[in-house]
Amino acid sequence: MLETLAIVPYHPFLSRKYSYGSLLKRLIYLDYADMKGITKEEEGTQENWVPVFEKSPYSSRYLVDANLNILGYWHFVALEEELFKKARKGLMVDNEITADKIYSLERKGRYKMYFVETVTHPDITDTDAAAMLDESFYDAVYDFARSGVFFTERITNAITQVAVKRATDFGMKFVAKNIYRGSVYSIKMTDFLLRNASRRIDLFRLYSNEMHYRRKTHNRRI
Numbered sequence: 001m002l003e004t005l006a007i008v009p010y011h012p013f014l015s016r017k018y019s020y021g022s023l024l025k026r027l028i029y030l031d032y033a034d035m036k037g038i039t040k041e042e043e044g045t046q047e048n049w050v051p052v053f054e055k056s057p058y059s060s061r062y063l064v065d066a067n068l069n070i071l072g073y074w075h076f077v078a079l080e081e082e083l084f085k086k087a088r089k090g091l092m093v094d095n096e097i098t099a100d101k102i103y104s105l106e107r108k109g110r111y112k113m114y115f116v117e118t119v120t121h122p123d124i125t126d127t128d129a130a131a132m133l134d135e136s137f138y139d140a141v142y143d144f145a146r147s148g149v150f151f152t153e154r155i156t157n158a159i160t161q162v163a164v165k166r167a168t169d170f171g172m173k174f175v176a177k178n179i180y181r182g183s184v185y186s187i188k189m190t191d192f193l194l195r196n197a198s199r200r201i202d203l204f205r206l207y208s209n210e211m212h213y214r215r216k217t218h219n220r221r222i
Contacts, residue, residue: 004065005129006064007133010023024046027070028049031043034119034120043095055104059076059077060073074117076114078102079101083101087184090157092178097114113154114155115154138199145210146206152188164183170192189207190207
């Protein structure tokens with residue numbers, strides 16, 4: 001089956017088949033299918049999420065078959081500072097994420113990442129499919145870095161055992177219990193990339209060069 005699966009961004013591939021409305025309808029269906037017991041308060045609504053995806057269309061990737069049917073995806077957002085602090089303390093529920101509280105990632109700079117989730121359809125049991133999704137995260141972060149967009153920290157609220165394992169496998173550390181459900185994990189992006197440097201040396205070099213440039217600029221100002 002893996003021969004028929006691919007990882008794609010929304011533009012230019014999925015936009016041919018899905019409006020943002022139909023995209024979110026499918027993603028919400030996958031969320032409820034994959035995460036048993038999830039509530040509307042945790043999930044949010046199609047109306048809530050459509051503007052978020054419209055504002056930041058490149059911070060997600062999709063596992064699709066040959067007919068562009070979505071079988072899995074991951075999604076992150078760059079939260080504004082106050083909401084990021086709230087999320088890191090375990091005081092945020094995902095339905096609080098709205099378009100006015102995230103960055104579009106169109107401007108160069110440093111941002112803090114809230115990784116919303118990785119989801120696959122329950123029928124997708126091949127671990128290689130999940131690995132394809134995980135690997136595509138590095139590709140997306142690399143694309144952002146090439147355009148001057150860097151992330152300083154990655155956090156997530158893991159509400160399933162699979163999500164907890166994924167977080168710890170990535171080297172993320174527990175920082176707080178979420179007041180509603182789940183556990184918040186965090187890792188500095190430099191630590192994350194150093195841990196995986198042998199896997200994506202090209203991405204690690206981009207971050208290393210950016211840190212070196214910032215240090216030089218800072219020293220000149222002193």
